[in-house]
Amino acid sequence: MNSNYFLKYFFLMLLAVSLFTGCKQKPQVPAVKTAVQPKAYYTCSMHPQVHEDHPGNCPICGMKLIKVGLTAAAGDAAHIRISLTATQQQLAAIQTDTIGTKNTAAQKMLTGTVTTDETAARELSARTAGRVQQLFIRAIGDQLTTGQPVYTLYSEDLLEAEKEYLLARQQQKLLHNPDVDYKQLTASAESRLRLWGLSSAQINNLATSGKAAATTTILSNVSGTVSEIGVHEGDYVTEGMTILKTQSLNNLWVEAQLYAGESGGYKINDRVTLSFPDLDGQTTDGKIAFISPELSDASKVNLLRISVPNPQGLLRPGMLAYVSAATGSNQSLAVPASAVLTDGKGNKVWIKNTDGSFSPRKVTVGPGNRQYVPVLSGLNNGDVVVTNGTYLLNSEAIFKNGNEADMSGMKMQ
Incomplete structure (x- = not known):
């Protein structure tokens, strides 16, 4: 009897100790590491697909990488903001223009040649x-x-x-x-x-x-x-x-030829846009300074001369030039054609915010010309848009936000 009592007492004590020990131990929950989104990375102004987490040189061209800071939160594509310092913007060749009223009528393209300004000889x-x-x-x-x-x-x-x-x-x-x-x-x-x-x-x-x-x-x-x-x-x-x-190379001429029946569409002091293939399509404005009053004896064409400022000396006599001149007048709120990015989801531009950062914005545009396209919605007069470097900004936004950086997450302003 005593031995049975002793065994029962022993098992009860053993069970109590086991329960007490189990209550004291807490379950081990594995620690979850939170991914920290980098606030900046390094990229190449010539090859924006390069992204590094440390400074250095571009593995493709060897240029020094520029630091890019991103202030947007992932998943908030409507408020994407990319911040660049003035030096970084210069290295990335970021250029901007202010939205205003421009002539978006159809343009005629002429081929010309850069020559010296004989009046300055x-x-x-x-x-x-x-x-x-x-x-x-x-x-x-x-x-x-x-x-x-x-x-x-x-x-x-x-x-x-x-x-x-x-x-x-x-x-x-x-x-x-x-x-x-x-x-x-x-x-x-x-x-x-x-x-x-x-x-x-x-x-x-x-x-x-x-x-x-x-x-x-x-x-x-x-x-x-x-x-x-x-x-x-x-x-x-x-x-x-x-x-x-x-x-003098500070001011040059671009001489183009047109047929006799086309000369009536041009007047002295008309503004035209010139692009230069030898300068990667760089454009500049000029004005018609001279229209020959007589036709060439050999080719029976008319000479058109445009005065072009050349303060930085980039233009050289003998360069090929394309002259774009409007054939009519259609004044409307317009954005430079180079600022518009188009894909299967629509059109967008990159704007410069008041704090100096850059953000994408969805826009609706109409048919225009090689220089300007009319803005139907999405921009206001005075907005500052990026005209060069948009692909770099776009690739940085996609790298930071993935597919959420597309236009589906942006609101029309």
Whole structure:
């Protein structure tokens, strides 16, 4: 009896200990790691498909990668914001334009050639006869500035003029004949030296040294890009002979041809758009400066000349140019055609926000021309849109947000 009681008591105690121990132990829940979305990554402005999580060089072209910060939350495509610093925007070639009223009428395309502006051509001529001893400008394309040495000249006439000037100065100091105006004689001799190409500094040096030199350095009185050199060292030049010619590349012409029946659609000062295949299709604005009043004898076509500013010197004479000119007038709120991205889900543009970031926006556009397309909905007058670099921004948005960065998640404004 006692042994049975003891066994029951032992099993009860063992069960109580087991239950107590089980209550003390908590189930082990595996830790769930939360994926941290990177706030920035590194990409290439030329190859936006490259995405790295650390700085370095592009594996395709070797360019330095740029850092891109993304401020949008994943899954919120309606509020995607991509932030780039000013340096990053420059490296990525981001360009913007402000929305406004433009002519979206159909355009006619003409083919033209970049030429020099002949009204800006200049010529340096010999002012006195002599022999070219040394030539400092030797190559076509050299840049020439006013006051720059061009050549040294041995000239007996110039040598005699220098001696006369020195003699007149000496007589003015030593002689005091009231019947002779020595000051006027000195001024006349100095004027002759200036007429023959000597600068004020050269005349002052001549007066200080008191010695006439056998050769004289002739300085340039023109500036621009050297387009022609008419002499060589050792050549004899005569008064009025062309030494060299220059042209200005700050403003150029684009000359295009059109048939006689088409010339009536163009007027002087009409604005046109020009694109240059040699500059990856870069576009610029110009205006019609000249329409020939007569047809070419050989081809019976009319010459159209457009004046094009070239402040950065990217354009070169001889380049091919495409001229787009509107054939009518259809003024409407328009966006540059290069700003619109089109896919199977519609059209969108990238806009620049007031804080400097960029966001996509769905738009509805109508038929336009190569330069502008009318905006039917989605944009307002004054909005700033990205015209170059849109594919880079788009690829970054897709990388960050996946398919949620498409237009299905964006609202019309």
